[in-house]
Amino acid sequence: MTQNAIEIRNLRKTYRAAGNQPPKDALRGIDLDIPSGSIFGLLGPNGAGKSTLINILAGLVVKTQGSVKIWGFDQDVNPRQSRAAIGVMPQELNLDPFFTPRGALDVQAGLYGVPKSQRKTEDILELIGLTDKAEAYARSLSGGMRRRLLLGKALVHSPQILVLDEPTAGVDIQLRNMLWANVRRLNEQGMTIILTTHYLEEAQEMCDEIGIIDNGQLIARDTTANLIGRMDQKTLVITPEGDAPTAVPLPDGIIHTIGHDGTHAFTYSQSTITTGHLIEAIRAAGMNIRDIRTQEPDLEDAFLALTAKHPAS
Numbered sequence: 001m002t003q004n005a006i007e008i009r010n011l012r013k014t015y016r017a018a019g020n021q022p023p024k025d026a027l028r029g030i031d032l033d034i035p036s037g038s039i040f041g042l043l044g045p046n047g048a049g050k051s052t053l054i055n056i057l058a059g060l061v062v063k064t065q066g067s068v069k070i071w072g073f074d075q076d077v078n079p080r081q082s083r084a085a086i087g088v089m090p091q092e093l094n095l096d097p098f099f100t101p102r103g104a105l106d107v108q109a110g111l112y113g114v115p116k117s118q119r120k121t122e123d124i125l126e127l128i129g130l131t132d133k134a135e136a137y138a139r140s141l142s143g144g145m146r147r148r149l150l151l152g153k154a155l156v157h158s159p160q161i162l163v164l165d166e167p168t169a170g171v172d173i174q175l176r177n178m179l180w181a182n183v184r185r186l187n188e189q190g191m192t193i194i195l196t197t198h199y200l201e202e203a204q205e206m207c208d209e210i211g212i213i214d215n216g217q218l219i220a221r222d223t224t225a226n227l228i229g230r231m232d233q234k235t236l237v238i239t240p241e242g243d244a245p246t247a248v249p250l251p252d253g254i255i256h257t258i259g260h261d262g263t264h265a266f267t268y269s270q271s272t273i274t275t276g277h278l279i280e281a282i283r284a285a286g287m288n289i290r291d292i293r294t295q296e297p298d299l300e301d302a303f304l305a306l307t308a309k310h311p312a313s
């Protein structure tokens with residue numbers, strides 16, 4: 001096993017001008033190592049360049065510059081080996097409407113040169129929950145079923161690396177849970193997983209490490225825990241007993257908001273004031289506390305802070 005499943009150096013992609021569309025620098029020099037055995041989340045706003053990067057890994061988009069190694073094989077030097085090491089579930093549905101799930105999986109296995117005796121079509125159908133629909137035309141499958149079939153297609157050649165581009169977009173909650181359970185199992189069996197999602201709670205729960213892309217550049221790369229740990233902000237939410245003062249004299253930097261439900265929220269930086277001192281200040285202002293809870297920062301807070309759009313100056 002190589003130490004890094006993926007090694008990307010100075011990766012650039014410029015889409016050519018088409019019609020009245022100017023050229024687009026979708027990737028502007030990405031350096032990224034993805035450790036083997038990890039579940040790695042590639043996050044970023046719409047149009048950041050995530051799918052472009054993934055489609056380059058998949059061999060679906062031709063890079064403009066830079067190098068990509070997949071499982072130790074340089075894409076340009078060893079195209080066949082690097083392709084064999086990776087399976088990609090694309091964001092766009094690209095199914096032939098006249099294939100059945102079983103047929104689509106068989107054709108895909110054929111494309112990858114998997115001998116009939118080594119095909120795992122039935123296991124994959126089971127894994128993606130399409131055994132019942134194995135003989136139905138793809139065009140008659142629901143959107144969620146089609147996405148699962150795309151996952152199945154990514155698995156036919158037993159790749160070491162599985163890449164999922166928004167696997168749960170439009171998939172219902174039960175299937176989502178099933179999908180993540182399957183992904184986790186594949187990871188426990190040794191498969192490296194790379195995924196994108198706009199559901200940041202899912203990313204927080206699933207991913208060991210996260211890379212954030214914004215406007216074609218990698219702006220953060222850390223463990224999930226460290227990214228969240230960078231957020232210093234915490235919120236104390238108080239339900240007052242009886243009439244609460246509307247103004248609470250507080251040290252600088254604490255934001256006090258009153259919710260529609262009558263709760264008072266105090267947002268503060270953990271490095272400048274302790275929760276104990278804040279509660280003392282609130283009590284001293286005459287507020288009696290009936291109930292209290294705290295809101296810890298999460299991946300969504302870290303993501304929003306990192307990708308915040310600053311007005312052009």
Ligand SMILES: Nc1ncnc2c1ncn2[C@@H]1O[C@H](COP(=O)(O)OP(=O)(O)OP(=O)(O)O)[C@@H](O)[C@H]1O
Binds near residue numbers: 016044
């Ligand atoms: N085939 C193409 N031709 C021209 N421009 C493209 C093409 N594909 C993508 N782009 C542009 O490249 C940029 C990055 O797109 P990409 O699809 O990689 O973003 P993304 O991060 O996957 O976004 P999303 O979260 O919406 O899926 C966008 O500005 C997009 O408009």
Ligand SMILES: [Mg+2]
Binds near residue numbers: 050051052091165
């Ligand atoms: Mg995308």
